[in-house]
Amino acid sequence: MTIKKGFVLGAGIMGAGIAQLMAQKGIEAIMVDVDEAVVKRSLAGIEKGLQKRVDKGKMTEDEVKDILGRITTSTKLEDAKDADFIIEAIVENVEIKQKVFAKLEEVAKPGVVLATNTTACSISEIASAISDPSRVVGMHFFNPAVVMKLVEIMPGVSTDPAIVEKTRALAEFLGKEPVVTAKEGIAGIASRVLAALLNEAVWVLDEGIGTVEDIDKAMKMGANQPMGPLALIDLIGIDTHLAKTRTLYEKFGDPRYRPCYLLEKMVHAGLLGRKAKKGFYDYEQDPPAPMKLN
Ligand SMILES: NC(=O)c1ccc[n+]([C@@H]2O[C@H](COP(=O)([O-])OP(=O)(O)OC[C@H]3O[C@@H](n4cnc5c(N)ncnc54)[C@H](O)[C@@H]3O)[C@@H](O)[C@H]2O)c1
Structure with missing residues (x-):
């Protein structure tokens, strides 16, 4: 080397x-x-x-x-x-x-x-x-x-x-x-597959089907995920996740990548996830508490 x-x-x-x-x-x-x-x-x-x-x-x-x-x-x-x-x-x-x-x-x-x-x-x-x-x-x-x-x-x-x-x-x-990867595809393999899953979690939240805590709990306990999808989006950064799903949606036109408007509102409000100490969770609380998102 x-x-x-x-x-x-x-x-x-x-x-x-x-x-x-x-x-x-x-x-x-x-x-x-x-x-x-x-x-x-x-x-x-x-x-x-x-x-x-x-x-x-x-x-x-x-x-x-x-x-x-x-x-x-x-x-x-x-x-x-x-x-x-x-x-x-x-x-x-x-x-x-x-x-x-x-x-x-x-x-x-x-x-x-x-x-x-x-x-x-x-x-x-x-x-x-x-x-x-x-x-x-x-x-x-x-x-x-x-x-x-x-x-x-x-x-x-x-x-x-x-x-x-x-x-x-x-x-x-x-x-x-x-x-x-054998050739260029948008977002490679892991991020492309993950993007659809993470996106779905945001839609489930936005539709009022589960709370932030319950969605993360369901995916950890039921799908053996090491961390919940909303906590993972916070780790990635809400802005970064939004930019990625926007690109995937633009390139493929596939609704599974359509970013939920909630993400855009969060970016406008500076709720960027862990790096801003606030996203789906408030990281100024110990342990982090779910944010109230309208
Ligand atoms: N966050 C993740 O989980 C993750 C994982 C894999 C890949 N990525 C990718 O890595 C890249 C960076 O993501 P991040 O999460 O570190 O973002 P980030 O928001 O934490 O950091 C981005 C940095 O880029 C700087 N910047 C902007 N324009 C610049 C310029 N012209 N010259 C120098 N610096 C500039 C900003 O000041 C900022 O500090 C993105 O392309 C993202 O998609 C992110």
Whole structure:
């Protein structure tokens, strides 16, 4: 593995997790976001999470020091110039991703993989914004990136197989189990299947058939899900889940992906899930209590 420096653009839920994972595996991670406050908050979050592992005896203070020493932060995309591998994990919006990829292509070293952690944006559409679309590939980590074993690797229509192989090698180096989709489909495998299930849970809530607690309880107890679907949407982020289902609905026109208007109202109200401390549950309460949603 010849990747010494990894560049992660977007320091939100996923970017922070990917940067931490790289640093834990010995790669120097540059974690970048347009919003300096996000970078600071995410770095503090990483430190807090690692400290918890020390407190539980799962890591030493020296290991934490080494990991943190491998993470640098910035608000400049130009810092991608020395990177050996680039992963974009910014907001789920194809136009913004395209702009970012056009700039990344200008600064990145030749041959460096330009990966996107997108859930449902088209890889080919993102790649269409640059002169060499063969370098762009989907590298989809799951949340939380440090913990979840799966990485889905999604080639676009023009992705070079060598780029796919480099991405698979990185995923394996990071201790993940890669699944490579045979061709581009929107949202790969796991997120596409899950999107329909999560969507249905929101409709059941909106139709007044079950409460937030009962829907989550039913799916945990009856379908053996490790967490309820509404708690999972909170973990993903209401805005991110909404953007993903909108794209799936737009691309397939299939009603199973039609996003419930409740999600839109929640985004307008800033109820974005765990990252905003409020979503289907209020995370300022201990234990989190279901929110009253009109
Ligand atoms: N949340 C999940 O469970 C999950 C899982 C897998 C993949 N994803 C995908 O990962 C990506 C990021 O999701 P997230 O949950 O981390 O979102 P998030 O809202 O937590 O973070 C997104 C970050 O992108 C930053 N950003 C926006 N425009 C930028 C730009 N031009 N340059 C640099 N930074 C910019 C924002 O400031 C924000 O901090 C999305 O494409 C999402 O679909 C999310």
